[in-house]
Amino acid sequence: MISLLSTLLNGLSLGSVYAIIALGYTMVYGIAKMLNFAHGDVIMVGAYISFVAIFYWGLPPILGFLLAMVVCTVLGIVIESLAYKPLRQATSLAVLITAIGVSYLLQNSAQLIWGANPKAFPAMFSLPDASLFGGSVTISNNTISLLNDQLKISGNMILTILACVAIMVVLTLFINKTKMGKAMRCVSEDKGAAELMGVNVNLTISLTFAIGSALAAVAGVLLCASYPSLQPTTGAMPGIKAFTAAVFGGIGSIPGAMIGGILLGIIEKLGQTYVSDQLGDAFAFAVLIIVLLVKPTGLMGKKVHEKV
Amino acid sequence: MKINKKLLNALITFAIVIVAFILCEAALEGWFGKGFALKRADKGLLVPICVYIVLAVSLNLIVGISGELSLGHAGFMSIGAFSGVVVATWLEKALLTIDAAGKTVPFFSDTAILVIAIIVAGAIAAVAGVIIGIPALRLRGDYLAIVLLAFGEIIRNVMNCVLVWVEGSTLQFALKINEGSAAAVPGGAQMVINGAQGTNNKVMSVAFNNERFIVGFVLVIFTLFVVLNLINSRSGRAIMAIRDNRIAAESVGLNVMKYKMMAFVIGAALAGMAGCLYGLNMKTVTAVDFDYNMSIEILVIVVLGGIGSIRGSVIAAVLLKVLPEKLRFLNDYRMFAYAVVLIVVMLATNSPILKNLWALLMRIRPLRVAAEWLQALPGRIKAALPWNKKNGKAGEAQ
Numbered sequence: 001m002i003s004l005l006s007t008l009l010n011g012l013s014l015g016s017v018y019a020i021i022a023l024g025y026t027m028v029y030g031i032a033k034m035l036n037f038a039h040g041d042v043i044m045v046g047a048y049i050s051f052v053a054i055f056y057w058g059l060p061p062i063l064g065f066l067l068a069m070v071v072c073t074v075l076g077i078v079i080e081s082l083a084y085k086p087l088r089q090a091t092s093l094a095v096l097i098t099a100i101g102v103s104y105l106l107q108n109s110a111q112l113i114w115g116a117n118p119k120a121f122p123a124m125f126s127l128p129d130a131s132l133f134g135g136s137v138t139i140s141n142n143t144i145s146l147l148n149d150q151l152k153i154s155g156n157m158i159l160t161i162l163a164c165v166a167i168m169v170v171l172t173l174f175i176n177k178t179k180m181g182k183a184m185r186c187v188s189e190d191k192g193a194a195e196l197m198g199v200n201v202n203l204t205i206s207l208t209f210a211i212g213s214a215l216a217a218v219a220g221v222l223l224c225a226s227y228p229s230l231q232p233t234t235g236a237m238p239g240i241k242a243f244t245a246a247v248f249g250g251i252g253s254i255p256g257a258m259i260g261g262i263l264l265g266i267i268e269k270l271g272q273t274y275v276s277d278q279l280g281d282a283f284a285f286a287v288l289i290i291v292l293l294v295k296p297t298g299l300m301g302k303k304v305h306e307k308v
Numbered sequence: 309m310k311i312n313k314k315l316l317n318a319l320i321t322f323a324i325v326i327v328a329f330i331l332c333e334a335a336l337e338g339w340f341g342k343g344f345a346l347k348r349a350d351k352g353l354l355v356p357i358c359v360y361i362v363l364a365v366s367l368n369l370i371v372g373i374s375g376e377l378s379l380g381h382a383g384f385m386s387i388g389a390f391s392g393v394v395v396a397t398w399l400e401k402a403l404l405t406i407d408a409a410g411k412t413v414p415f416f417s418d419t420a421i422l423v424i425a426i427i428v429a430g431a432i433a434a435v436a437g438v439i440i441g442i443p444a445l446r447l448r449g450d451y452l453a454i455v456l457l458a459f460g461e462i463i464r465n466v467m468n469c470v471l472v473w474v475e476g477s478t479l480q481f482a483l484k485i486n487e488g489s490a491a492a493v494p495g496g497a498q499m500v501i502n503g504a505q506g507t508n509n510k511v512m513s514v515a516f517n518n519e520r521f522i523v524g525f526v527l528v529i530f531t532l533f534v535v536l537n538l539i540n541s542r543s544g545r546a547i548m549a550i551r552d553n554r555i556a557a558e559s560v561g562l563n564v565m566k567y568k569m570m571a572f573v574i575g576a577a578l579a580g581m582a583g584c585l586y587g588l589n590m591k592t593v594t595a596v597d598f599d600y601n602m603s604i605e606i607l608v609i610v611v612l613g614g615i616g617s618i619r620g621s622v623i624a625a626v627l628l629k630v631l632p633e634k635l636r637f638l639n640d641y642r643m644f645a646y647a648v649v650l651i652v653v654m655l656a657t658n659s660p661i662l663k664n665l666w667a668l669l670m671r672i673r674p675l676r677v678a679a680e681w682l683q684a685l686p687g688r689i690k691a692a693l694p695w696n697k698k699n700g701k702a703g704e705a706q
Contacts (some may be wrong), residue, residue, distance in 0.1 A: 087654070089660060090659070094657075097608060097650070098650075098654040100608065101651035102651060105647035240457070240600065244454060247451065278465070278468060282461070282462045282465035285462050288458050296447055
């Protein structure tokens with residue numbers, strides 16, 4: 001029972017990271033109708049920036065975190081305007097290959113700048129050691145131990161889940177309550193009509209990339225806080241998983257990405273613990289396939305009627 | 309005889325491949341003197357080039373001709389490579405005969421083993437193609453791409469757990485699904501596939517082997533024959549009709565699923581064959597070698613060669629395998645340069661801005677005159693050739 005609880009918490013924390021990355025994928029897909037394969041590598045850039053800021057420049061973690069967000073936001077806008085904007089009218093396959101080119105470019109730039117060796121990511125913050133409620137809850141080594149040391153929750157896990165919840169609330173409010181959010185919904189519905197109604201489509205698409213990339217930076221820092229090994233290919237696999245999560249939840253749908261990400265994380269951890277520690281990825285992908293076969297547009301995807 | 313344009317196109321593709329093969333063989337024999345003798349690294353590229361040509365052509369059948377975006381092509385390659393290694397080892401260890409000198413030797417020669425392994429691997433990959441295709445091809449567009457990517461990753465994950473070892477003259481199989489689980493493998497057994505450490509290929513010699521290159525060449529010719537014939541057949545036209553407009557094709561009575569499956573399974577089988585040749589050409593291959601990066605590498609070849617153009621795929625496969633090797637002097641900047649070239653090529657061929665730039669340049673009179681002259685040049689050369697003149701007259705007389 002306690003082992004199940006701990007697995008679920010682990011899955012929730014991993015799933016939160018997937019959900020944050022998947023938001024970037026799904027927003028870009030919803031608005032620009034493209035699979036941004038370079039998104040996973042923006043995560044890696046974010047993690048490296050905060051690593052350099054905290055480890056080499058000695059900035060406080062929160063400043064490193066903000067710096068990573070700013071750099072990734074700028075990077076997202078630059079990538080969009082240089083590589084993707086000229087291809088608005090091109091076939092989706094051409095855009096996909098360009099995105100793959102950008103992904104290679106980011107990975108190899110990171111390798112040239114920071115080298116291929118994995119770097120140990122520093123701890124972002126630490127909880128004070130304490131013993132509460134007469135010793136039933138102890139905090140040591142940045143880990144909270146509950147129920148006679150049987151259930152251990154790391155500080156990073158709590159931070160990740162809290163960050164995910166905060167991002168979900170803020171993003172949902174932004175999309176539904178602000179003028180820019182309304183513009184984003186319009187563009188994703190019908191680009192041409194939105195343009196006729198006076199929505200600045202180019203600005204909206206740039207903004208989407210900016211938000212997605214900033215979220216990627218957050219995800220990168222959270223991911224490396226939990227799995228502290230940083231190398232140029234760090235972002236690739238979580239990127240693919242998050243992409244899967246976005247499709248799982250119905251690509252283009254923001255609540256879908258959140259639910260898809262969290263479910264995927266939990267399924268992966270459950271599979272790893274109870275089925276096979278080698279086949280965790282296979283388990284997550286198999287569930288994705290089954291979901292898509294039953295519901296071909298994902299959990300919360302809109303059904304598009306085909307016009308003849 | 310009136311030569312059909314499509315047939316002529318196919319013959320040109322075959323001719324290019326055959327001439328390239330003869331040139332390679334001549335260089336291997338040292339006919340061009342020392343200056344053109346192939347170095348060791350160049351020789352090592354010959355078989356992988358054959359493999360990549362087959363992979364690119366088979367993926368082009370799925371992506372270009374059938375119009376289904378596949379991000380899981382490496383999965384079929386993986387199945388082909390691993391089953392090929394197992395079949396080859398079994399033929400080597402279990403099917404023995406006694407030669408004239410009274411020694412126990414394998415019944416088949418190395419080359420025969422390679423050919424049989426490739427055929428079996430193709431069949432197994434085709435079965436995998438059917439199993440994956442039936443559910444996956446119901447989906448369309450990006451959803452299909454992600455499901456095929458997922459299948460590719462599942463294959464990689466499962467292959468990571470497979471254990472195969474030799475016990476006496478039989479092969480034993482096991483799955484190691486948990487890191488800590490007790491190994492069923494007896495100590496000192498000769499491993500054929502050792503989980504994440506990949507294959508241990510003792511069957512073939514590792515150094516370059518001309519017979520293997522010839523097998524690779526035959527495989528390329530076989531692939532071109534199958535794919536080009538399919539494209540120019542009734543089924544091929546049906547497949548392309550479904551790609552261009554599924555609803556219209558369905559409404560004239562084409563069985564969409566059947567034709568999609570046909571292209572997909574043939575593509576999968578050819579990828580399995582290529583994977584088998586790849587696996588047996590290497591001392592060791594691991595499941596991680598066949599991850600989605602490999603699928604993407606093949607997709608890049610197909611896109612740069614031109615979607616739907618078989619000859620383009622062949623040429624792009626050769627260029628994209630040879631170029632990185634020739635760019636070794638760039639060291640660490642090699643892959644960086646590759647990425648930049650990829651982006652620039654995609655922008656140059658698809659961006660309206662660059663097309664407008666071209667139109668702008670054409671407004672400058674000397675440039676326009678030069679461009680028109682260059683465009684007319686091939687036609688003029690053709691017209692000036694003596695045999696063309698003769699043919700023209702003979703045609704008129706008839």
